[in-house]
Amino acid sequence: MRSLWHQLEPLLPQVSKPARYIGGEDGMQVPRHGSGVVSWLLTYPDTYEIGLPNQGLQILYEILNERADAAAERAYAPWSDLEALMRTEGLPLFSLDTHRPAALFDVIAFNLSAELTYTNVLNCIDLAGVAVRAAERHDADPLIGAGGHCTYNPEPLADFCDFVVLGDGEEAVGDITEVLRDWKVSRRPGGRAGVLRALAGVAGVYVPSMYRVAYRGDRLAAVEPRYPDVPAVVEKRTVADLAEWPYPKRQLVPLTEVVHDRLNVEVFRGCTRGCRFCQAGMITRPVRERPAEQVRTMVADGLRRTGYDEVALTSLSTADFSGIERVVADTVEGAGCSQVSVSLPSLRVDAFTVGIAAQIQRARRTGLTFAPEAGTWRMRQVINKLISNDDLYSAVESAYSQGWRRVKLYFLTGLPTETDEDTLGIAELARNCVSLGRGHVRSPSVTVSVGGFVPKPFTPFQWFGQNTATELRRKIGLLRDDLRRARGVQLKWHDPAATLAEGLASRGDRRLGAVIERVWRGGGTFQEWSEHFDIARWQAAADACGIDVDSYVYRHRTFDEVLPWDHLSAGLHKDFLWQDWRDALNEVGLEDCRWTPCYDCGACTGYGIEHVVASAVPPAGGSQGTGTDNSRGGEIPVRLLARAGAGAA
Amino acid sequence: MSGPRVRVRFSKHGKVRFTSHRDVARIWERALRRARVPVAYSEGFSPRPRIAFGLALPTGYSSDAEYLDVEVDPAWAASIDNSVLVGALTESLPAGMTATAVAEVASGELSLQHAVTSCTWRIDTTGTDARTASEAVARAMDSRELLVERERKGRRSINDIRPAVHTVEVHPTVTDGVGLTDGASITDSACIADSVGHPDGTGFTDGVSLTAELATQPQAVRPTELLASLHPPLKLLRACRLHQWITTDAGERREPLAVAEMSVAGAGVDS
Numbered sequence: 059m060r061s062l063w064h065q066l067e068p069l070l071p072q073v074s075k076p077a078r079y080i081g082g083e084d085g086m087q088v089p090r091h092g093s094g095v096v097s098w099l100l101t102y103p104d105t106y107e108i109g110l111p112n113q114g115l116q117i118l119y120e121i122l123n124e125r126a127d128a129a130a131e132r133a134y135a136p137w138s139d140l141e142a143l144m145r146t147e148g149l150p151l152f153s154l155d156t157h158r159p160a161a162l163f164d165v166i167a168f169n170l171s172a173e174l175t176y177t178n179v180l181n182c183i184d185l186a187g188v189a190v191r192a193a194e195r196h197d198a199d200p201l202i203g204a205g206g207h208c209t210y211n212p213e214p215l216a217d218f219c220d221f222v223v224l225g226d227g228e229e230a231v232g233d234i235t236e237v238l239r240d241w242k243v244s245r246r247p248g249g250r251a252g253v254l255r256a257l258a259g260v261a262g263v264y265v266p267s268m269y270r271v272a273y274r275g276d277r278l279a280a281v282e283p284r285y286p287d288v289p290a291v292v293e294k295r296t297v298a299d300l301a302e303w304p305y306p307k308r309q310l311v312p313l314t315e316v317v318h319d320r321l322n323v324e325v326f327r328g329c330t331r332g333c334r335f336c337q338a339g340m341i342t343r344p345v346r347e348r349p350a351e352q353v354r355t356m357v358a359d360g361l362r363r364t365g366y367d368e369v370a371l372t373s374l375s376t377a378d379f380s381g382i383e384r385v386v387a388d389t390v391e392g393a394g395c396s397q398v399s400v401s402l403p404s405l406r407v408d409a410f411t412v413g414i415a416a417q418i419q420r421a422r423r424t425g426l427t428f429a430p431e432a433g434t435w436r437m438r439q440v441i442n443k444l445i446s447n448d449d450l451y452s453a454v455e456s457a458y459s460q461g462w463r464r465v466k467l468y469f470l471t472g473l474p475t476e477t478d479e480d481t482l483g484i485a486e487l488a489r490n491c492v493s494l495g496r497g498h499v500r501s502p503s504v505t506v507s508v509g510g511f512v513p514k515p516f517t518p519f520q521w522f523g524q525n526t527a528t529e530l531r532r533k534i535g536l537l538r539d540d541l542r543r544a545r546g547v548q549l550k551w552h553d554p555a556a557t558l559a560e561g562l563a564s565r566g567d568r569r570l571g572a573v574i575e576r577v578w579r580g581g582g583t584f585q586e587w588s589e590h591f592d593i594a595r596w597q598a599a600a601d602a603c604g605i606d607v608d609s610y611v612y613r614h615r616t617f618d619e620v621l622p623w624d625h626l627s628a629g630l631h632k633d634f635l636w637q638d639w640r641d642a643l644n645e646v647g648l649e650d651c652r653w654t655p656c657y658d659c660g661a662c663t664g665y666g667i668e669h670v671v672a673s674a675v676p677p678a679g680g681s682q683g684t685g686t687d688n689s690r691g692g693e694i695p696v697r698l699l700a701r702a703g704a705g706a707a
Numbered sequence: 708m709s710g711p712r713v714r715v716r717f718s719k720h721g722k723v724r725f726t727s728h729r730d731v732a733r734i735w736e737r738a739l740r741r742a743r744v745p746v747a748y749s750e751g752f753s754p755r756p757r758i759a760f761g762l763a764l765p766t767g768y769s770s771d772a773e774y775l776d777v778e779v780d781p782a783w784a785a786s787i788d789n790s791v792l793v794g795a796l797t798e799s800l801p802a803g804m805t806a807t808a809v810a811e812v813a814s815g816e817l818s819l820q821h822a823v824t825s826c827t828w829r830i831d832t833t834g835t836d837a838r839t840a841s842e843a844v845a846r847a848m849d850s851r852e853l854l855v856e857r858e859r860k861g862r863r864s865i866n867d868i869r870p871a872v873h874t875v876e877v878h879p880t881v882t883d884g885v886g887l888t889d890g891a892s893i894t895d896s897a898c899i900a901d902s903v904g905h906p907d908g909t910g911f912t913d914g915v916s917l918t919a920e921l922a923t924q925p926q927a928v929r930p931t932e933l934l935a936s937l938h939p940p941l942k943l944l945r946a947c948r949l950h951q952w953i954t955t956d957a958g959e960r961r962e963p964l965a966v967a968e969m970s971v972a973g974a975g976v977d978s
Contacts, residue, residue, distance in 0.1 A: 063722075070725050070767065071767045075727075076725040076766065076767065077725045077726040077727065077730055077766075079725075080722040080723065080725050080726075081722070082722050082723055082801055082802055082803070083801075084801065311737065313723060313726050313730055313734060313801055314726055314727070314730045315729070315730065315733065319733075362741075363741070364737065364741075365736070365737030365738060365739075365740040365741035365799065366737065366740075367736075367740065397748060397754065
């Protein structure tokens with residue numbers, strides 16, 4: 059076993075937060091490497107603090123290490139201070155578990171959760187001592203893989219990745235391991251090209267080098283397989299039943315502070331609320347709930363083992379979990395100790411949800427966060443976030459009346475059809491929330507957090523031309539002016555320049571690779587971090603590569619345009635997405651298919667799977683876009699489209 | 708309004724020594740819960756476990772003598788089996804951190820922060836030889852003042868640390884101890900083992916080792932400050948806290964919790 063620890067150790071006193079490089083977490087594994095074993099270095103291309111809690115990475119870490127033919131370790135991007143020392147000292151990227159050099163692994167697999175980490179991916183490959191361009195790699199080099207939500211448009215990284223996995227990784231990593239193991243033990247037939255060809259045949263695996271890209275003029279014309287045995291369309295992987303995957307069983311407990319530093323238990327995967335801006339909700343369908351009993355066991359075992367006093371029940375909308383009240387109550391009681399707190403990220407906006415929050419956060423009632431996403435009901439119908447103003451007000455009033463003093467509201471600006479009235483609606487909601495709060499607490503505060511909207515692949519908004527950075531700045535300016543004298547309201551916003559760069563990487567095609575490489579070569583790492591981000595790097599790189607940023611980011615696409623991800627599939631019919639896009643423009647909402655008839659988006663029917671939901675009816679609380687009132691109060695004026703074919707599954 | 712306190716002594720060696728004081732506090736909160744110690748919580752809106760840590764150990768230093776005081780449920784305190792608890796705590800701690808003694812603290816005993824008056828450090832240096840170092844130390848011990856520059860809250864000041872430097876001994880060689888750094892082989896000589904060693908496993912030969920007792924009151928003197936105050940200044944390789952001392956007004960010196968021969972059972976405590 060080769061360890062770089064003795065070379066790393068003298069560098070650690072010279073860097074900030076050295077504990078992020080030592081490993082040694084509870085739950086860490088020291089796997090055995092060997093000739094019949096496929097070794098994976100699961101790498102998060104951002105700092106340890108951001109990357110360690112990533113549940114996807116931890117799940118695959120355990121699943122791989124349970125296999126006799128696989129060994130998995132972890133790596134994270136070293137912060138700039140250590141990177142500089144590593145480059146001076148000739149120290150390569152290393153695993154945290156055994157401080158093994160990255161280049162000794164068979165696979166370096168990246169988790170892609172955010173577009174602005176792409177330059178870090180290149181930096182990590184380079185730090186590993188591997189050529190950043192896949193075409194320049196040698197037979198003995200590790201394979202560079204990627205998974206995670208961003209892989210639904212992997213084209214900007216196509217020149218750098220040997221393979222990409224679409225969808226749930228639980229089963230795919232096993233299939234890939236088997237292909238690599240057989241290739242290794244049979245003396246690597248066909249070399250690197252041989253194994254890549256074999257990987258292209260694994261369901262859910264996309265091998266960019268096996269596809270030819272054609273352009274017509276400036277536009278993408280086609281991405282087509284080079285060989286007949288390579289699939290024309292790569293379909294995503296979906297695990298049918300979460301109950302079979304109770305992972306992580308031994309969540310890693312970091313020795314130093316990280317984000318989300320608590321026990322995390324995933325209660326369901328997928329979401330069919332149908333928010334049109336939300337890529338996660340579109341690509342992770344259908345809804346697959348974990349059995350409540352398994353949730354209870356995972357919570358109880360996890361708390362006992364880790365010593366955490368906080369558990370998060372995670373999902374895209376946890377209040378939608380069937381019987382959430384019971385599960386939450388059991389969690390609090392089962393912990394046998396009043397000091398355990400339960401957190402529910404992604405709260406639904408209604409009073410019922412606040413009631414659950416009150417039940418579990420007896421102490422520490424400082425802030426509560428909601429995401430109405432848009433300022434007016436019209437705008438929320440466009441994006442299919444079907445929350446009425448009353449839903450929000452009753453949620454906020456409920457929060458203040460039960461002791462919370464701070465409410466945080468998340469909004470998007472730059473949404474399709476957005477008018478200044480919609481933008482200013484954000485300010486009005488915020489002011490009204492503060493007024494409601496005055497009835498209950500001395501100095502209520504509302505923090506309004508505004509992000510610029512970036513259209514994402516495999517959403518109904520994938521054809522929409524993103525707002526320019528100038529336009530986003532103007533809208534933020536409108537809000538600033540309007541809220542200048544609003545007491546109790548704090549406005550925060552995301553840098554429109556970063557939104558622009560994200561938009562570029564989000565819907566770019568293979569030609570974007572040159573831009574990303576140039577930004578990286580110019581020193582542009584950690585672009586997720588405002589102190590490192592610089593739009594001038596991106597602009598200069600695009601100019602040098604002859605890339606028209608405006609055309610990639612701001613241009614509306616038409617239905618017949620070939621999209622860079624058309625040869626990939628999240629199961630969603632393109633017709634469905636287009637129809638949903640038309641519905642959006644017509645301000646027509648669409649119900650949650652979990653509790654209503656199927657409208658055949660394709661995610662279930664295409665793969666022969668279905669929702670796994672314990673309750674046949676929607677949970678209580680708010681209007682929830684069903685057009686009916688689920689708690690109390692008036693009718694919600696949702697106009698639901700009567701679609702041909704709806705219900706005729 | 709304070710319940711019985713249990714004092715825990717622990718060591719910190721190997722990779723885990725790169726965790727910060729704050730990290731160690733969090734590690735202990737989790738370890739106590741894992742070991743099912745019924746820690747008392749503060750009242751109010753945000754209850755916090757009542758745990759008091761002693762003097763912060765600089766990140767990267769190792770130690771044989773770290774302490775914390777934990778306020779516990781009175782009923783539970785009466786039934787503690789010290790050796791069982793020591794084992795349970797160690798099992799709940801990460802590799803490299805070891806509980807070495809526990810005992811109930813007499814009511815009325817000062818907090819660690821206030822009680823501890825000095826620490827003994829093992830300070831390994833690099834880039835010097837025994838003669839140079841011995842002469843520098845002798846000069847320092849003979850001088851009336853030893854000035855160091857400190858920066859506190861953005862204000863610089865010159866301080867005389869001579870009164871705080873009780874004893875300094877120079878040992879001609881830095882002991883080899885390479886290869887024990889992954890926390891798997893922590894022994895009673897673990898401080899020696901926290902080497903930043905050479906890859907060839909030979910250890911270091913171009914430095915000397917000091918043993919120094921430095922006062923912690925009115926203001927703690929750091930090993931690096933001692934090294935910087937010497938002429939010529941010495942360069943730190945690694946440091947390990949060997950002891951913390953409580954000197955009473957009568958001049959009696961004792962440890963907050965003694966570890967006899969580093970054996971955990973029957974740890975003596977003054978009460």
